[in-house]
Amino acid sequence: MDKLLQEKLKPLRERIDAIDHEILNLLNQRAQAAIDVGKVKHEFQADGPVLKPEREAQIIRRLQDLNERGVFPRESVHAVWAEIISACRGLERGLTVAYLGPKGSFSEQAAFEYYGHAIQKLPCPSFDEVFRAVEAGQADVGMVPVENSTEGAVNRTQDLLLSTTLKVHGERIIAIRHCLMTQGASMDKVKVIMGHPQALAQCHNWLQQHYPNLERVPAASNSEAAKHAAQDDTVAAIAGEAAALVWNLPIVAAGIQDDPNNKTRFLAIGHLDALPSGKDQTSLIFAVPNRIGAVYDLLSPFVQNGVSMTRFESRPARTGQWEYYFYVDILGHRDDENVAKALAELEKKSAFFKILGSYPLQ
Numbered sequence: 635m636d637k638l639l640q641e642k643l644k645p646l647r648e649r650i651d652a653i654d655h656e657i658l659n660l661l662n663q664r665a666q667a668a669i670d671v672g673k674v675k676h677e678f679q680a681d682g683p684v685l686k687p688e689r690e691a692q693i694i695r696r697l698q699d700l701n702e703r704g705v706f707p708r709e710s711v712h713a714v715w716a717e718i719i720s721a722c723r724g725l726e727r728g729l730t731v732a733y734l735g736p737k738g739s740f741s742e743q744a745a746f747e748y749y750g751h752a753i754q755k756l757p758c759p760s761f762d763e764v765f766r767a768v769e770a771g772q773a774d775v776g777m778v779p780v781e782n783s784t785e786g787a788v789n790r791t792q793d794l795l796l797s798t799t800l801k802v803h804g805e806r807i808i809a810i811r812h813c814l815m816t817q818g819a820s821m822d823k824v825k826v827i828m829g830h831p832q833a834l835a836q837c838h839n840w841l842q843q844h845y846p847n848l849e850r851v852p853a854a855s856n857s858e859a860a861k862h863a864a865q866d867d868t869v870a871a872i873a874g875e876a877a878a879l880v881w882n883l884p885i886v887a888a889g890i891q892d893d894p895n896n897k898t899r900f901l902a903i904g905h906l907d908a909l910p911s912g913k914d915q916t917s918l919i920f921a922v923p924n925r926i927g928a929v930y931d932l933l934s935p936f937v938q939n940g941v942s943m944t945r946f947e948s949r950p951a952r953t954g955q956w957e958y959y960f961y962v963d964i965l966g967h968r969d970d971e972n973v974a975k976a977l978a979e980l981e982k983k984s985a986f987f988k989i990l991g992s993y994p995l996q
């Protein structure tokens with residue numbers, strides 16, 4: 635039986651080996667082409683950014699379209715080429731990415747999915763530190779969560795986006811699956827459940843149902859909570875599977891978020907602007923004068939110029955006068971004619987106006 639199986643597998647595996655050999659040869663040719671691109675870029679703009687978000691998005695989209703009827707999964711086209719491009723980009727110049735750590739965090743996962751693994755990692759203790767590291771040039775780019783499908787806006791990121799000089803050049807939306815983890819996979823000694831406040835909120839109903847009497851303690855990040863749990867058997871943590879692996883913690887319960895489709899959207903931030911890729915969106919913040927009908931007036935340029943809004947959120951301006959900042963996403967690139975016209979009109983009417991960036995849609 636085993637012999638027959640081996641006999642049948644042998645030619646198939648030989649075929650896979652030959653294909654892998656061909657893929658490897660092609661990857662080396664691609665890497666050499668990227669090195670040549672890097673040299674040309676350096677000739678024209680010695681300090682210019684190597685990262686070209688619009689080009690990366692176009693490459694992956696084109697391949698996904700070409701693969702419409704292929705058996706290779708669509709999402710894997712993204713995963714594989716994100717890594718190929720990451721490795722090629724790394725040969726041109728290294729890219730340091732700041733994000734909320736420690737290792738194993740969802741921010742790290744988003745950074746890997748967007749920039750690939752061929753990066754220098756800079757895990758930071760807070761969102762403020764991520765912005766600061768990129769602003770100061772300690773990191774080239776950063777990855778920060780901006781909204782969650784269950785909990786809404788990530789307030790600290792929203793506040794930091796308001797005042798930063800950095801721009802948004804990309805997004806990554808990832809499924810968030812929270813797990814409860816503790817030493818020995820036993821809740822017997824556990825006195826507190828730790829997690830990032832957003833994670834505790836996203837698992838609120840489950841925690842109420844299963845552990846209503848255990849104290850919930852906020853941590854700077856889920857991964858930080860997992861680190862505590864790894865050092866103290868009276869602590870259980872809420873974090874992702876990646877954190878369980880990193881801190882070697884057994885999972886007591888998986889997928890405990892109240893919404894099974896829980897997702898978080900991350901923004902890629904840095905000093906660069908993404909050029910139009912063909913399928914883009916623009917994020918902006920504005921404030922209106924405090925009078926009746928002001929918001930309605932402000933939005934009319936979008937309607938008149940046929941610009942679709944995909945997100946509209948308000949945050950108090952903290953002036954104590956019921957004034958708000960509006961965080962808006964629209965479809966299109968700021969260089970598109972209709973978008974440019976709408977934005978120019980909106981800017982004229984706003985008390986505050988800031989374009990965070992135009993960037994490829996995921």
Ligand SMILES: O=C(O)C(=O)C[C@]1(C(=O)O)C=C[C@@H](O)C=C1
Binds near residue numbers: 686690
């Ligand atoms: O086309 C470029 O500008 C490249 O540098 C090549 C490449 C790639 O590997 O395809 C690498 C990095 C850029 O972000 C975009 C694409």
